[in-house]
Amino acid sequence: MIRIAIGGLRKEEIRKAVKETGGEQVxxxxxxxxxxxxxxxxxxxxxxxxxxxxxxxxxxSVAIGLLGYTKCSTVAKAGGRPRPSEIERLVREGKIAFGMSVEAIEEAVPMIIQSILQSSSIR
Structure with a gap:
């Protein structure tokens, strides 16, 4: 079971995307x-x-302060789009906190969850 803590804006939208992608695995x-x-x-x-x-x-910002810059990454800034290959690389590198613009939630969250699940099945 992968445990995801959700903060920031549009938390319910993030949760919905996490659950739709990860189902009972998250x-x-x-x-x-x-x-x-x-x-x-x-x-x-x-x-x-x-x-x-x-x-x-x-x-x-809070995650960077508590977890350290090297454990955090933005995957989609305003006006930008998340890239699956970039997200896969970040997960492989051990990033544990991911930020995105609210406009990218529907696209970015499934990519993040799929990469996490794939990475955890490899271990």
């Missing part, structure tokens, strides 16, 4: 950015997903 918790990041830091969640209007600011 468990989600919606919380504030701070609490969701602390869950990952404490090992109570495996990954953090967050969204904001820009994709690079508030979506990850």
């Amino acid at each position: 468990e989600t918790t919606i919380s504030s950015d701070f609490e969701a990041s602390k869950m990952v830091q404490a090992g109570k969640a495996d990954y953090y997903l967050g969204a904001c209007h820009s994709g690079g600011g508030a979506a990850l």
